[in-house]
Amino acid sequence: EAQVTQNPRYLITVTGKKLTVTCSQNMNHEYMSWYRQDPGLGLRQIYYSMNVEVTDKGDVPEGYKVSRKEKRNFPLILESPSPNQTSLYFCASRTSGRAAYTGELFFGEGSRLTVL
Amino acid sequence: DAKTTQPPSMDCAEGRAANLPCNHSTISGNEYVYWYRQIHSQGPQYIIHGLKNNETNEMASLIITEDRKSSTLILPHATLRDTAVYYCIVSLLFSGNTPLVFGKGTRLSVIA
Numbered sequence: 001e002a003q004v005t006q007n008p009r010y011l012i013t014v015t016g017k018k019l020t021v022t023c024s025q026n027m028n029h030e031y032m033s034w035y036r037q038d039p040g041l042g043l044r045q046i047y048y049s050m051n052v053e054v055t056d057k058g059d060v061p062e063g064y065k066v067s068r069k070e071k072r073n074f075p076l077i078l079e080s081p082s083p084n085q086t087s088l089y090f091c092a093s094r095t096s097g098r099a100a101y102t103g104e105l106f107f108g109e110g111s112r113l114t115v116l
Numbered sequence: 117d118a119k120t121t122q123p124p125s126m127d128c129a130e131g132r133a134a135n136l137p138c139n140h141s142t143i144s145g146n147e148y149v150y151w152y153r154q155i156h157s158q159g160p161q162y163i164i165h166g167l168k169n170n171e172t173n174e175m176a177s178l179i180i181t182e183d184r185k186s187s188t189l190i191l192p193h194a195t196l197r198d199t200a201v202y203y204c205i206v207s208l209l210f211s212g213n214t215p216l217v218f219g220k221g222t223r224l225s226v227i228a
Contacts, residue, residue, distance in 0.1 A: 033215060035218075037157075042218050042219060042220055042221075048215060090159050092159070102162075102165065103150065103165060104162040104165075105160075105162065105216055106162075107159030107161070109158060109159050110157060110159055112157070
């Protein structure tokens with residue numbers, strides 16, 4: 001089954017304790033992205049990756065890092081989490097190939113992070 | 117900023133057609149109209165997209181006006197499971213560098 005898998009789905013942590021949210025897709029997609037969703041602010045892009053070893057900032061990258069060492073994985077790293085990073089996080093992927101390209105973005109089920 | 121305008125909420129009776137409007141008056145000639153929905157706090161789900169012709173798939177129909185300044189997503193027989201926030205988005209098709217910009221969407225409530 002084609003899917004984007006995020007872990008953990010729920011996490012409560014404390015300020016300053018480094019954490020990583022993993023994202024893995026099994027569709028051989030080139031493009032991957034991280035969004036955060038907050039009440040009243042909608043979905044905002046954090047980082048995206050066009051392909052392996054190619055990453056770039058989205059609209060709200062401060063406080064986050066990413067890496068793309070393998071095509072299937074795109075972890076989101078919070079080096080020193082703060083309470084304002086309490087949010088619902090979504091990973092997404094899509095193909096970049098022109099053949100049969102629809103632009104459909106496939107989302108994971110989300111990771112709810114609380115930073116105390 | 118989102119390039120689309122949608123009503124914040126709508127109600128629809130179960131079994132009836134749900135017609136969700138979207139205004140995108142500044143859409144450019146090569147931008148597509150995409151619709152996604154988000155059920156509760158799940159990941160958004162792709163529904164349909166189109167450029168200028170009307171489109172239909174197993175989930176919905178998309179009607180785009182001739183001037184392309186507005187569109188309507190039609191769920192032909194809404195069920196309770198269609199209760200969700202629906203997002204109308206305009207985007208280039210081959211736009212790897214351009215993120216989908218989600219606005220606030222329309223909260224559709226399907227009522228039994």
